[in-house]
Amino acid sequence: MQANEFDGNAAFAGGGFMPSQATQTAPDRPSYSSKNSDARCLTPVTVKQLKDLSKVGESGISIDGVDVNNIVLVGVISKIDNAVSDCTFRVDDGTGWVECTKWIHEHVDSVEVDVISVGMYVRVYGQFKSIQSRRPITDFNEIAHHFLECIYVHLYNTKLRPRMTNATDGMTAQPQVANSNSGNHIMGFSHQTNSTNQIRGISSMVLQYLRRPACLASEMGVSSDIVARELNVSVDKVRKTLDFLASEGLVYTTTDDHYKFTDA
Amino acid sequence: MDTSSPAAFVNGGLLRMHVGRKVRTVIQVTRSDAGSVMGKSTDGCQLVVRGSPPAPLTSYVEVIGVAENESSIRAELWTNFGDSFDASNYDQLCQLANGELKHLFL
Numbered sequence: 001m002q003a004n005e006f007d008g009n010a011a012f013a014g015g016g017f018m019p020s021q022a023t024q025t026a027p028d029r030p031s032y033s034s035k036n037s038d039a040r041c042l043t044p045v046t047v048k049q050l051k052d053l054s055k056v057g058e059s060g061i062s063i064d065g066v067d068v069n070n071i072v073l074v075g076v077i078s079k080i081d082n083a084v085s086d087c088t089f090r091v092d093d094g095t096g097w098v099e100c101t102k103w104i105h106e107h108v109d110s111v112e113v114d115v116i117s118v119g120m121y122v123r124v125y126g127q128f129k130s131i132q133s134r135r136p137i138t139d140f141n142e143i144a145h146h147f148l149e150c151i152y153v154h155l156y157n158t159k160l161r162p163r164m165t166n167a168t169d170g171m172t173a174q175p176q177v178a179n180s181n182s183g184n185h186i187m188g189f190s191h192q193t194n195s196t197n198q199i200r201g202i203s204s205m206v207l208q209y210l211r212r213p214a215c216l217a218s219e220m221g222v223s224s225d226i227v228a229r230e231l232n233v234s235v236d237k238v239r240k241t242l243d244f245l246a247s248e249g250l251v252y253t254t255t256d257d258h259y260k261f262t263d264a
Numbered sequence: 265m266d267t268s269s270p271a272a273f274v275n276g277g278l279l280r281m282h283v284g285r286k287v288r289t290v291i292q293v294t295r296s297d298a299g300s301v302m303g304k305s306t307d308g309c310q311l312v313v314r315g316s317p318p319a320p321l322t323s324y325v326e327v328i329g330v331a332e333n334e335s336s337i338r339a340e341l342w343t344n345f346g347d348s349f350d351a352s353n354y355d356q357l358c359q360l361a362n363g364e365l366k367h368l369f370l
Contacts, residue, residue, distance in 0.1 A: 046368055048270065068269040076343070094271045094288050094328070095369045121343065140326070144354045147273070151357075151365050
């Protein structure tokens with residue numbers, strides 16, 4: 001989903017400004033401050049979440065610290081007002097109701113609107129100020145699924161994201177909303193993990209150390225003794241870690257016992 | 265926007281926590297009469313839902329209404345949820361929505 005992110009780091013790489021991170025194969029970059037990626041994501045929300053936003057006085061720009069402009073709502077239509085150029089309807093998802101406006105520009109739009117009637121469950125996509133499209137729901141497992149998604153995204157944003165610090169994770173910044181029309185419900189959002197995701201603790205420390213400009217610049221690489229000393233870890237552990245990283249292709253040996261970060 | 269009448273997601277066991285308040289749940293219909301419907305909640309409890317159900321009723325029906333006591337609801341809104349519905353999924357949702365994630369819903 002995050003295929004075309006603007007990667008600030010890559011743009012400045014080379015010339016010794018920043019450690020080269022070109023080896024990350026996953027297109028996702030852990031630069032969570034990038035506004036581009038977030039603005040393109042679709043977030044499932046409950047009306048209560050939207051209402052809490054307005055209370056705080058924000059213009060609906062972020063929920064749980066994530067930029068949110070495009071949202072998904074699932075609920076029952078409780079009122080429809082059909083005018084010539086637009087259609088206003090009220091969606092109630094059990095946590096509250098919200099007025100949505102659908103602008104009618106062409107015939108296609110008005111056909112869409114005719115299908116919708118009061119009392120019907122719908123899934124609505126749109127921006128917090130205006131609503132783009134909605135379609136009727138036929139598989140009612142979608143309703144439970146939508147709320148579970150809201151919960152998941154909320155937990156992800158509040159618990160997992162703050163924990164991700166340096167470049168060791170390839171998870172997507174925002175889970176993608178999947179269209180489910182069968183009875184099976186998987187809570188599995190597509191996590192793009194590359195091998196670095198598996199690496200924890202010492203491994204990530206070692207990796208980070210080797211990615212320092214000084215280490216990258218050195219042709220010979222860094223010996224495991226030095227790494228162990230700098231990180232205050234036993235040489236044994238460091239060696240094991242380096243072996244593992246080498247087998248993953250993340251580092252390579254230059255001469256005996258000297259390692260370099262794979263800078264391909 | 266108005267959240268003055270939010271309905272809590274409940275199953276049979278959670279209904280008692282919301283007696284007198286608006287709730288929503290899905291039941292599997294076991295018997296339906298003119299003024300009430302008996303059904304099994306997503307966690308296996310027997311519930312009675314009073315009101316006028318739509319006809320025809322599908323196997324699963326969502327009811328939104330006021331909880332009268334720990335095993336009965338006075339329904340205001342009925343929605344047929346079809347014949348294939350993942351009850352355990354919904355049940356998990358009820359538990360989550362009443363637990364530490366309550367603030368997302370109520």
